[in-house]
Amino acid sequence: SQQGEEDPQALSIQEGENATMNCSYKTSINNLQWYRQNSGRGLVHLILIRSNEREKHSGRLRVTLDTSKKSSSLLITASRAADTASYFCATGGNEKLTFGTGTRLTIIP
Amino acid sequence: GAGVSQSPSNKVTEKGKDVELRCDPISGHTALYWYRQSLGQGLEFLIYFQGNSAPDKSGLPSDRFSAERTGGSVSTLTIQRTQQEDSAVYLCASSQAGVRGNTIYFGEGSWLTVV
Numbered sequence: 001s002q003q004g005e006e007d008p009q010a011l012s013i014q015e016g017e018n019a020t021m022n023c024s025y026k027t028s029i030n031n032l033q034w035y036r037q038n039s040g041r042g043l044v045h046l047i048l049i050r051s052n053e054r055e056k057h058s059g060r061l062r063v064t065l066d067t068s069k070k071s072s073s074l075l076i077t078a079s080r081a082a083d084t085a086s087y088f089c090a091t092g093g094n095e096k097l098t099f100g101t102g103t104r105l106t107i108i109p
Numbered sequence: 110g111a112g113v114s115q116s117p118s119n120k121v122t123e124k125g126k127d128v129e130l131r132c133d134p135i136s137g138h139t140a141l142y143w144y145r146q147s148l149g150q151g152l153e154f155l156i157y158f159q160g161n162s163a164p165d166k167s168g169l170p171s172d173r174f175s176a177e178r179t180g181g182s183v184s185t186l187t188i189q190r191t192q193q194e195d196s197a198v199y200l201c202a203s204s205q206a207g208v209r210g211n212t213i214y215f216g217e218g219s220w221l222t223v224v
Contacts (some may be wrong), residue, residue, distance in 0.1 A: 035215075041217045041220055042200065042215040043200070043202075044125050045212045045213070045214070048212065088151065096157055096167075096168075097154070098154060099144075099151045101150060
């Protein structure tokens, strides 16, 4: 079974709007990572947040982590057409990263 | 090379044939991972290599699947007697150490179609 589950499964927004995706997981973690995948090919690492962190920023990305609720959110501000992709959260209490099923984000120009 | 390299990028094979998928990790990365992704699905862990330790094979779906890593670098994923349900993108990734606190870097994947 998937450790991480993203919500929503699909999201379409107008260019310039903010996009928020959520991830829930089941077991304790050391860190949580977000990845982006274009066109079903290789994944690109976006950001890692450690279990003792609550919020982290990288450019237009903002990630929050609530370990009490076993959830994380990824916010993309001022979205662009190039942000269209699938976004996955991944957790790994050990060396094995477990991925969710992803959120398919479509930015409408 | 600069990134994780996988070959072939696309492979069409007949049911029952064996296939080999190759992964060349980033130089110096001791950890190597194989994942499988079916159309529209998340990533399914297959196998993990870390240095000289015994690989974690817990994700291999059947004994038709095997993988090896020669000299701590290049890895080959072999699927014997392929079935149509094996059709998927097979993604390889590597990292400098275990995933604990380290980013893993993915290749572009090998798209396998079994007809």
